Amino acid sequence: MSGLTSSEFVRHAAAALERVRNTRPRVHCLMNTVVQKLVADGLSAIDAIPSMTSSPEEVEAFVEKADALSVNLGTLDSQRRTSITLGVSASARLGRPWVLDPAHCDYSASRATFAQQLLREGTPILRANEAEFWLLQVSDDVVGVRTGKHDVVRKGAQSITIENGHPLTAKVTGTGCLSGAVIAAFLALGEDPHLSAASALLAFGVASELAADHARGPGSFEPALLDALHAISPDDILKRARISHDQG
Amino acid sequence: MSGLTSSEFVRHAAAALERVRNTRPRVHCLMNTVVQKLVADGLSAIDAIPSMTSSPEEVEAFVEKADALSVNLGTLDSQRRTSITLGVSASARLGRPWVLDPAHCDYSASRATFAQQLLREGTPILRANEAEFWLLQVSDDVVGVRTGKHDVVRKGAQSITIENGHPLTAKVTGTGCLSGAVIAAFLALGEDPHLSAASALLAFGVASELAADHARGPGSFEPALLDALHAISPDDILKRARISHDQG
Amino acid sequence: MSGLTSSEFVRHAAAALERVRNTRPRVHCLMNTVVQKLVADGLSAIDAIPSMTSSPEEVEAFVEKADALSVNLGTLDSQRRTSITLGVSASARLGRPWVLDPAHCDYSASRATFAQQLLREGTPILRANEAEFWLLQVSDDVVGVRTGKHDVVRKGAQSITIENGHPLTAKVTGTGCLSGAVIAAFLALGEDPHLSAASALLAFGVASELAADHARGPGSFEPALLDALHAISPDDILKRARISHDQG
Numbered sequence: 004m005s006g007l008t009s010s011e012f013v014r015h016a017a018a019a020l021e022r023v024r025n026t027r028p029r030v031h032c033l034m035n036t037v038v039q040k041l042v043a044d045g046l047s048a049i050d051a052i053p054s055m056t057s058s059p060e061e062v063e064a065f066v067e068k069a070d071a072l073s074v075n076l077g078t079l080d081s082q083r084r085t086s087i088t089l090g091v092s093a094s095a096r097l098g099r100p101w102v103l104d105p106a107h108c109d110y111s112a113s114r115a116t117f118a119q120q121l122l123r124e125g126t127p128i129l130r131a132n133e134a135e136f137w138l139l140q141v142s143d144d145v146v147g148v149r150t151g152k153h154d155v156v157r158k159g160a161q162s163i164t165i166e167n168g169h170p171l172t173a174k175v176t177g178t179g180c181l182s183g184a185v186i187a188a189f190l191a192l193g194e195d196p197h198l199s200a201a202s203a204l205l206a207f208g209v210a211s212e213l214a215a216d217h218a219r220g221p222g223s224f225e226p227a228l229l230d231a232l233h234a235i236s237p238d239d240i241l242k243r244a245r246i247s248h249d250q251g
Numbered sequence: 252m253s254g255l256t257s258s259e260f261v262r263h264a265a266a267a268l269e270r271v272r273n274t275r276p277r278v279h280c281l282m283n284t285v286v287q288k289l290v291a292d293g294l295s296a297i298d299a300i301p302s303m304t305s306s307p308e309e310v311e312a313f314v315e316k317a318d319a320l321s322v323n324l325g326t327l328d329s330q331r332r333t334s335i336t337l338g339v340s341a342s343a344r345l346g347r348p349w350v351l352d353p354a355h356c357d358y359s360a361s362r363a364t365f366a367q368q369l370l371r372e373g374t375p376i377l378r379a380n381e382a383e384f385w386l387l388q389v390s391d392d393v394v395g396v397r398t399g400k401h402d403v404v405r406k407g408a409q410s411i412t413i414e415n416g417h418p419l420t421a422k423v424t425g426t427g428c429l430s431g432a433v434i435a436a437f438l439a440l441g442e443d444p445h446l447s448a449a450s451a452l453l454a455f456g457v458a459s460e461l462a463a464d465h466a467r468g469p470g471s472f473e474p475a476l477l478d479a480l481h482a483i484s485p486d487d488i489l490k491r492a493r494i495s496h497d498q499g
Numbered sequence: 500m501s502g503l504t505s506s507e508f509v510r511h512a513a514a515a516l517e518r519v520r521n522t523r524p525r526v527h528c529l530m531n532t533v534v535q536k537l538v539a540d541g542l543s544a545i546d547a548i549p550s551m552t553s554s555p556e557e558v559e560a561f562v563e564k565a566d567a568l569s570v571n572l573g574t575l576d577s578q579r580r581t582s583i584t585l586g587v588s589a590s591a592r593l594g595r596p597w598v599l600d601p602a603h604c605d606y607s608a609s610r611a612t613f614a615q616q617l618l619r620e621g622t623p624i625l626r627a628n629e630a631e632f633w634l635l636q637v638s639d640d641v642v643g644v645r646t647g648k649h650d651v652v653r654k655g656a657q658s659i660t661i662e663n664g665h666p667l668t669a670k671v672t673g674t675g676c677l678s679g680a681v682i683a684a685f686l687a688l689g690e691d692p693h694l695s696a697a698s699a700l701l702a703f704g705v706a707s708e709l710a711a712d713h714a715r716g717p718g719s720f721e722p723a724l725l726d727a728l729h730a731i732s733p734d735d736i737l738k739r740a741r742i743s744h745d746q747g
């Protein structure tokens with residue numbers, strides 16, 4: 004964890020949330036069509052500024068104006084493939100941080116090949132599940148976010164485990180995609196990527212817990228999550244963080 | 252109604268809901284872009300597993316992994332047309348059940364022709380309104396679901412009428428598409444298609460009534476419907492079912 | 500304001516809302532993929548009838564069946580560009596009113612050029628922000644809606660300023676697009692376009708205020724806004740309108 008104690012990390016995360024709210028980073032999202040609205044609303048809720056076009060003619064202009072890029076391989080067709088390639092190249096050329104979510108690349112061979120090709124283009128934060136990590140054979144310099152019951156953020160031998168979160172999150176389509184975009188917003192601060200990714204997930208996990216207090220099920224959980232992302236304060240993070248770490 | 256009495260059918264429907272929750276069927280959806288998120292969330296709410304890609308290169312791999320297919324002809328362009336053709340062929344080849352919603356095929360001649368072509372490809376459950384049924388001249392071996400004030404599920408001379416439901420459902424875009432996808436989830440159980448379609452609509456109608464208790468209008472009805480689909484129990488169906496049937 | 504006093508305008512707006520509910524205008528929407536669901540639900544909430552296809556093969560058939568057209572240039576790709584061109588031409592040929600939202604045309608040169616080309620095709624209501632108006636150099640016969648803290652509806656030297664509204668509106672992606680579609684629904688009444696656009700925005704602004712009473716943040720504001728658009732009465736407009744006007 005870059006030499007920080009757990010409580011130093013939690014204080015870092017709380018302060019990073021404040022910096023996101025103050026700097027209002029622009030995050031361009033190349034998201035599947037299913038989740039675009041939720042991701043845009045979630046970014047707005049933390050005071051980031053989303054843009055969502057995946058038109059090949061426009062993507063470079065929007066990535067240039069953005070501070071970070073969030074890429075998701077869901078609902079992948081040839082046009083989206085072109086746009087993602089253009090967007091990731093532009094992002095690499097401009098030195099912008101980016102997040103890659105290979106979204107079920109284990110279901111479709113063409114999607115897995117494409118994910119591997121993108122990983123050669125630049126070094127993203129990779130947000131994936133166990134099966135996807137295994138398939139993609141990620142190298143040690145990539146910060147990997149393995150989501151599941153707990154979120155684990157790993158770089159080489161170092162890992163941070165976030166125990167905050169709520170099971171209803173998994174019942175709402177797109178919350179994983181949104182957490183990737185929130186990571187991109189924190190990366191835009193230009194701080195250590197490992198800490199930024201873990202800070203973003205800690206904020207997201209705490210917001211999920213706050214949301215659950217106002218939810219009757221997965222339907223009401225979604226607006227409650229957006230309300231909580233809008234309301235969450237550094238203090239909520241300091242009070243509720245449950246993390247552990249392993250220095251490798 | 253395949254020889255069942257009304258109360259035997261209601262018990263069948265209640266048990267079918269339980270089996271859906273336990274078996275977690277995978278439903279691939281070829282849906283218009285407007286409603287993808289609602290349909291995915293609604294399937295997750297009943298513990299089915301949705302997938303939504305309509306990319307021509309990926310659709311067959313996803314249909315192969317799915318237990319049933321739900322097709323909606325809204326926002327139909329040439330790429331979606333290709334994907335639907337590929338998806339329906341794969342589904343027919345694999346013997347998977349599927350639902351077809353011709354979505355306003357009476358507005359657009361090219362859409363009606365396409366619907367007729369799909370009906371020759373295999374025998375779906377057809378979810379349509381009066382005008383669409385008339386236009387498509389469906390043969391007697393197709394299970395037809397006519398939605399409206401009451402839902403009528405017909406096969407040949409036999410019909411089941413579901414009186415449960417709530418008028419706010421019609422004010423929320425995509426609830427009809429979602430009911431089609433819920434039918435697909437019940438079809439995945441591999442039971443009599445006529446009973447499965449009627450069971451799905453009964454569960455959906457009862458959930459709509461439960462949702463209305465927590466709604467102030469169409470906006471709050473949508474999350475309440477998802478909450479209700481998540482919460483609805485076999486017991487709710489047994490207590491609230493209002494159906495009638497006609498043996499032809 | 501076409502010679503009306505402020506209170507005459509407010510009474511006009513209240514009556515126009517009633518006429519929209521009674522006539523149920525059909526509004527075809529060529530919207531970016533992010534906001535389609537919200538826009539469809541918002542139109543249904545005021546009892547208008549939305550359609551959303553942007554397939555080039557279908558758009559003309561749908562525009563023909565519609566009473567007004569609402570066009571938004573977000574997520575613009577070549578197919579959407581074709582559809583919008585076809586839709587706007589059909590609309591001009593049929594003499595249907597239409598609304599144009601150039602959506603960040605200041606971000607992308609190709610989008611700005613396309614917006615200018617559409618403005619030569621016919622005379623829409625133009626819904627834009629300050630930067631977009633400046634860029635597009637709109638002629639005096641276009642009714643311009645400048646959204647921001649207050650909404651200003653201008654034609655030539657005459658302007659109406661709507662002070663109703665709520666800051667949470669800006670935190671929900673697609674509320675601006677929806678307000679454009681609501682303008683289209685009011686335009687479908689066939690009355691003075693300047694008054695219709697201002698009436699629509701007044702109704703929308705008052706609904707936003709009603710919604711805020713039931714919102715905990717931007718997430719719960721969205722369903723509350725749809726509930727309010729469904730519930731808002733002419734009386735709410737008469738009681739809550741805060742407008743000013745300038746006769747030039």
